[in-house]
Amino acid sequence: MATRIGIGLLGLGTVGAGVATILTSPEGRHPLIAELDLVRVAVRDLNRSRPVAIPQEKLTTDPEAVVDDPEVQVVVEVMGGIEPARTLIMRAIAAGKSVVTANKAVIARHGEEIASAAAAAGVYVLIEAAVGGGIPIIEPLKQSLGSNRINRVSGIINGTTNYILSRMADEGADYFAVLKDAQDLGYAEADPAADVEGHDAADKIAILSGLAFGGPIDRDAIPTSGISNLQSKDVDYATQLGYGVKLLAIAERIESSSDASPALPLAVRVQPTLVPKEHPLAGVHGVNNAILVEGDPVGRVMFYGPGAGSGPTASAVVADILNIAGIRQLNAAPGGLDPLLAASSWRACRLVQGGEIRQRNYVRFNTDDAPGVIGRIGSCFGDQQVSIQSIVQFDASDEGAEIVVITHEVSSGAMQKALSAITALPEVRLLASHLGCL
Amino acid sequence: MATRIGIGLLGLGTVGAGVATILTSPEGRHPLIAELDLVRVAVRDLNRSRPVAIPQEKLTTDPEAVVDDPEVQVVVEVMGGIEPARTLIMRAIAAGKSVVTANKAVIARHGEEIASAAAAAGVYVLIEAAVGGGIPIIEPLKQSLGSNRINRVSGIINGTTNYILSRMADEGADYFAVLKDAQDLGYAEADPAADVEGHDAADKIAILSGLAFGGPIDRDAIPTSGISNLQSKDVDYATQLGYGVKLLAIAERIESSSDASPALPLAVRVQPTLVPKEHPLAGVHGVNNAILVEGDPVGRVMFYGPGAGSGPTASAVVADILNIAGIRQLNAAPGGLDPLLAASSWRACRLVQGGEIRQRNYVRFNTDDAPGVIGRIGSCFGDQQVSIQSIVQFDASDEGAEIVVITHEVSSGAMQKALSAITALPEVRLLASHLGCL
Ligand SMILES: NC(=O)c1ccc[n+]([C@@H]2O[C@H](COP(=O)([O-])OP(=O)(O)OC[C@H]3O[C@@H](n4cnc5c(N)ncnc54)[C@H](OP(=O)(O)O)[C@@H]3O)[C@@H](O)[C@H]2O)c1
Ligand SMILES: NC(=O)c1ccc[n+]([C@@H]2O[C@H](COP(=O)([O-])OP(=O)(O)OC[C@H]3O[C@@H](n4cnc5c(N)ncnc54)[C@H](OP(=O)(O)O)[C@@H]3O)[C@@H](O)[C@H]2O)c1
Numbered sequence: 075m076a077t078r079i080g081i082g083l084l085g086l087g088t089v090g091a092g093v094a095t096i097l098t099s100p101e102g103r104h105p106l107i108a109e110l111d112l113v114r115v116a117v118r119d120l121n122r123s124r125p126v127a128i129p130q131e132k133l134t135t136d137p138e139a140v141v142d143d144p145e146v147q148v149v150v151e152v153m154g155g156i157e158p159a160r161t162l163i164m165r166a167i168a169a170g171k172s173v174v175t176a177n178k179a180v181i182a183r184h185g186e187e188i189a190s191a192a193a194a195a196g197v198y199v200l201i202e203a204a205v206g207g208g209i210p211i212i213e214p215l216k217q218s219l220g221s222n223r224i225n226r227v228s229g230i231i232n233g234t235t236n237y238i239l240s241r242m243a244d245e246g247a248d249y250f251a252v253l254k255d256a257q258d259l260g261y262a263e264a265d266p267a268a269d270v271e272g273h274d275a276a277d278k279i280a281i282l283s284g285l286a287f288g289g290p291i292d293r294d295a296i297p298t299s300g301i302s303n304l305q306s307k308d309v310d311y312a313t314q315l316g317y318g319v320k321l322l323a324i325a326e327r328i329e330s331s332s333d334a335s336p337a338l339p340l341a342v343r344v345q346p347t348l349v350p351k352e353h354p355l356a357g358v359h360g361v362n363n364a365i366l367v368e369g370d371p372v373g374r375v376m377f378y379g380p381g382a383g384s385g386p387t388a389s390a391v392v393a394d395i396l397n398i399a400g401i402r403q404l405n406a407a408p409g410g411l412d413p414l415l416a417a418s419s420w421r422a423c424r425l426v427q428g429g430e431i432r433q434r435n436y437v438r439f440n441t442d443d444a445p446g447v448i449g450r451i452g453s454c455f456g457d458q459q460v461s462i463q464s465i466v467q468f469d470a471s472d473e474g475a476e477i478v479v480i481t482h483e484v485s486s487g488a489m490q491k492a493l494s495a496i497t498a499l500p501e502v503r504l505l506a507s508h509l510g511c512l
Numbered sequence: 513m514a515t516r517i518g519i520g521l522l523g524l525g526t527v528g529a530g531v532a533t534i535l536t537s538p539e540g541r542h543p544l545i546a547e548l549d550l551v552r553v554a555v556r557d558l559n560r561s562r563p564v565a566i567p568q569e570k571l572t573t574d575p576e577a578v579v580d581d582p583e584v585q586v587v588v589e590v591m592g593g594i595e596p597a598r599t600l601i602m603r604a605i606a607a608g609k610s611v612v613t614a615n616k617a618v619i620a621r622h623g624e625e626i627a628s629a630a631a632a633a634g635v636y637v638l639i640e641a642a643v644g645g646g647i648p649i650i651e652p653l654k655q656s657l658g659s660n661r662i663n664r665v666s667g668i669i670n671g672t673t674n675y676i677l678s679r680m681a682d683e684g685a686d687y688f689a690v691l692k693d694a695q696d697l698g699y700a701e702a703d704p705a706a707d708v709e710g711h712d713a714a715d716k717i718a719i720l721s722g723l724a725f726g727g728p729i730d731r732d733a734i735p736t737s738g739i740s741n742l743q744s745k746d747v748d749y750a751t752q753l754g755y756g757v758k759l760l761a762i763a764e765r766i767e768s769s770s771d772a773s774p775a776l777p778l779a780v781r782v783q784p785t786l787v788p789k790e791h792p793l794a795g796v797h798g799v800n801n802a803i804l805v806e807g808d809p810v811g812r813v814m815f816y817g818p819g820a821g822s823g824p825t826a827s828a829v830v831a832d833i834l835n836i837a838g839i840r841q842l843n844a845a846p847g848g849l850d851p852l853l854a855a856s857s858w859r860a861c862r863l864v865q866g867g868e869i870r871q872r873n874y875v876r877f878n879t880d881d882a883p884g885v886i887g888r889i890g891s892c893f894g895d896q897q898v899s900i901q902s903i904v905q906f907d908a909s910d911e912g913a914e915i916v917v918i919t920h921e922v923s924s925g926a927m928q929k930a931l932s933a934i935t936a937l938p939e940v941r942l943l944a945s946h947l948g949c950l
Contacts, residue, residue: 092809096659104658104726105858106851202656208810210648210656217655217838218640218648220542221534221830288542354816357795371530371823372646378792378814385809392659400655400852406844413544414838420543 079399080113082146084137084162085153086124089176089203090115092388093150094126106399107392114140116153141166148398150391151175152203160184163199167191170408174394176203176387182277186290186419193418196409198401200394205231205278206363208386209379210393215285215367216417222369224286226326231278233361233381234262234269235301235321239346240359242309243318249304261361272300272344275323283325283342286367289423291325291342297428298344308438308507311468311478317348317436318356322510330426337422341431347510348436348480355512429487434463434511436480439496440504443475447501451477454499458492460484474503480511517837518551520584522575522600523591524562527614527641528553530826531588532564544837545830552578554591579604586836588829589613590641598622601637605629608846612832614641614825620715624728624857631856634847636839638832643669643716644801646824647817648831653723653805654855660807662724664764669716671799671819672700672707673739673759677784678797680747681756687742699799710738710782713761721763721780724805727861729763729780735866736782746876746945749906749916755786755874756794760948768864775860779869785948786874786918793950867925872901872949874918877934878942881913885939889915892937896930898922912941918949 081097083090094115100107115128116137134140141149141162149166151159151173160180166173167188175181181188181201192199202212206229215227230236234256241252253270256262268274280293301321312319323344330339349356354376358364363381368374380386401412441447448465455462461482468476481489497505519535521528532553538545553566554575572578579587579600587604589597589611598618604611605626613619619626619639630637640650644667653665668674672694679690691708694700706712718731739759747757761782768777787794792814796802801819806812818824835853879885886903893900899920906914919927935943 096809102661104852107659209813210652213656214648214652217835218651218831219827220834221545221827223540352795354795357790357792369827371534372827373818373821373824375647375815375817378816380811380813383811386811389657389659389807389810393656396658396852397655400850401839401842403851404839404842404844404848406842406848410842410844412838413841414542414834 077402078109078111079402080111080145080147081395082113082140082143082149083115084140084149084151086115086117086128087152088384089152089387089391091125092384093152093391094128096388096392098126104396106396109399110395113145114143116140137162138165141169141171147171148395149173150395151177152391156180156183163188164191167195167197167199170195170197172198172398174200174391174398176391178204178274178277178281182280182293185281185284189418193411193416196411198398198411198416200397201281202394203387203390205281206365206377207233207379207381207383208389209363209365209377209381211282211365211377212285213393213397214377215282217414219367219369219372220414222372224367224369226324226368227282227286227365228322228324229363229365230320230355230358231323231363231365231381232269232275232321233363234266236358236363237261237361239301239309239319239321242306243313246306246310248306249301270300270302272298272321275321275344279323279325279342279344282365283340284419285417286325287327287338287340287423288420289338290419291423292425295425296342296344299346301346304346305507308509311438312348312436315464315466315480316351317511318351319346319509320349320355320358322347322355328426328430328432330430335424337424339426340423341426343431345510347512349512353512429485429490431486432483434481434483435489436478436509436511437493438506439477439502440506441475441477442501442503443470444501447475448477450499450501451479451496454495455479455481455492457495458488460488460492515840516547516549517840518549518583518585519833520551520578520581520587521553522578522587522589524553524555524566525590526822527590527825527829529563530822531590531829532566534826534830536564542834544834547837548833551583552581554578575600576603579607579609585609586833587611588833589615590829594618594621601626602629605633605635605637608633608635610636610836612638612829612836614829616642616712616715616719620718620731623719623722627856631849631854634849636836636849636854638835639719640832641825641828643719644803644815645671645817645819645821646827647801647803647815647819649720649803649815650723651831651835652815653720655852657805657807657810658852660810662805662807664762664806665720665724665803666760666762667801667803668758668793668796669761669801669803669819670707670713670759671801672704674796674801675699675799677739677747677757677759680744681751684744684748686744687739708738708740710736710759713759713782717761717763717780717782720803721778722857723855724763725765725776725778725861726858727776728857729861730863733863734780734782737784739784742784743945746947749876750786750874753902753904753918754789755949756789757784757947758787758793758796760785760793766864766868766870768868773862775862777864778861779864781869783948785950787950791950867923867928869924870921872919872921873927874916874947874949875931876944877915877940878944879913879915880939880941881908882939885913886915888937888939889917889934892933893917893919893930895933896926898926898930
């Protein structure tokens, strides 16, 4: 006999309504869904019409009442924002209740505090929906790839920016024009900063790398650049050179020279990046997300799918509820936790300084259209041992020339020195752009 | 304090050696690996040299001794073949031991018997490595997508054939030439039938669809065609029309007209299939595998990675061991099972007759190079309400003409009737090929 489980829902918006829809239509889904009782739901506005029918007496504007309800065994936080979400999660944990949340902002910033409280209370805090929407990525990282030494986690983890970049590439369209369209279509918020400046992706890569490498990540130390300064010209040149431009979040273990600390040195960053056309991430278009995990001995695996939206995100939320429900069927003594599902930290990680990050680079210079300028730019790179894969002049005209350089892998330190020397050349007017390159 | 767990390994070949390598080098992997003790290992030949150092006293040629060893709590079957593998798995279950296996042949044929024995004994039989090598797909289907009504599972689940097809497409090479090369490189067996005739893919889609749709699948009823009759000409024409050719395994729920039975009607098949260039499966090259899962409300998610090989497959095997080890940390009462991890059947499924399967088709005819033949072929399709997407004549010459037709989605029944009418036309010499099309 399966044990029934009471669910308290904090929020009935895009994600919450999707969750309620699944819970109230169990037919054809895993039979354990039928054991989940939606007990109470917190909203801000009791009178708003909802896409799913919830009996009025289950609704409340008091989220604490949902958390405290003795019939609620699992608290599902899908209201968003830092507060009161964080406090409500901690309150649920203190009451010995497991939590499922889609809130990447809270987990990226307060994940450590939340995880230790959960471990002490012997409850789970599951976050599949916080990264990659409907794509199973958190559970696979925790449960299916644990036998690996992970070397790199990278991917497209913000659907809004991928939608904008896809349209810029397909239509040669300008960033601001596409952003406006994306806002009209509901793919981008009125205030798009969290998406387009890369902060949402930084939240998510902090979460992914914490799980992949087994230690908490200092989210605020992640170098982050978004796409708001990206010029359609660079997307166009990249296409001509055989690349797509994607906003990538990347976390990789590196060899660090300054190894006083025993903590695992990681290079983590969010930046617009050229991706070769034949790379698996290059084929990820529109609002889709994809996460590539590289480890020993698995090699390279990729997880692809819809990175947001009511249904996909709700699918992930309910997966977490099912995981908790599944374990509860075991009737284990309270307080014991499955260490794979609980996924506590097991080592210290540290983010290396920017200068130590090694990568390939795409840079574009505005220069005078003068003979020999390519040679002099090449020499400046050579002086810093920066080896070059290609150097191409585009668009020579009265307004000068555009010179695009793609380097092989170099440290950011050496790259910066070369760039300083180059921008000091009299013929070089401007370092017009600097992107990463896979 | 974590509980130590004794592992008994049946087989130390490609996969077994990979498993032993992970178990004997826990540093940098999930800390639970360090709690796994490799207790005993069964091989055929005690004197063969092995790529991983195992103390001689742990080796035995008696696999029953491994299963029966009281220090062994989890039995890992990676010897392959139907017998004695099946009997050893049943013996482990009878002794109350959980089992991890990579053996798709046994699970596809005896999965039901094994699952019910495991349920009765209160042990797990986990099979992540049986499909998709290192790609996490079994656990995601069981644990992360359970909130969905799955509509379709499809994919490239045989690396050998995908390697052959990739080279045929890239080089315009002939099937037999590439097969020979693949054998020399170790990507194909000396007897390649299981791979190239689609039997291995049929085993795997039987397993995947059983999990996705929640009921056992009659593996021997899966219509299966492989690539051994595929002509390079069709690969070439497909490329010209904007498609790649892949050996796809497909399982989908359908509306069935003959609905006397309450069992869920499924169309399951393995066949060479044209995949549009922009489809996510089109970009899967070489020995990689990819599985696409479509469900409500998640939409479409894809899992991609190395479908075979020592390291990747071992990664999946050890993931399963970790899952069992994680649950054991709960010290739950014996016999209780997490229903998500145990994944027993929860409804009946039935495979529909071939004629009810609906799909798009690619067909090629050899015809006389006579005026009007395209029109007459078109009329035959029209008579059966088969609507056509494109009809193209290639290569008219003394030897006649080649006419390639791509249809919209139609039932196999209507398709067969149209083909009979067409091959009865005096100008039509031969139905030269018939493939599926996405
Ligand atoms: N939308 C996505 O595609 C997506 C994808 C992945 C993750 N997420 C995450 O999921 C969370 C929810 O996102 P969403 O898009 O569903 O947000 P949303 O549509 O704005 O819904 C928020 C819900 O929470 C309720 N709420 C907010 N503050 C409350 C308070 N103080 N007391 C009671 N109820 C309150 C709102 O009530 P009213 O309805 O009455 O206003 C609303 O029902 C966020 O953390 C987000 O980052 C969203
Ligand atoms: N190879 C892959 O990439 C891959 C991928 C996915 C799944 N799988 C599955 O994994 C399983 C193992 O494949 P594999 O490639 O590792 O096979 P393999 O290299 O042929 O290894 C088989 C091992 O089992 C031992 N063995 C066989 N019969 C035995 C018996 N009766 N008693 C004792 N030991 C016996 C062999 O001993 P000796 O070494 O002494 O001969 C050998 O160590 C198969 O079910 C396969 O389908 C393999």
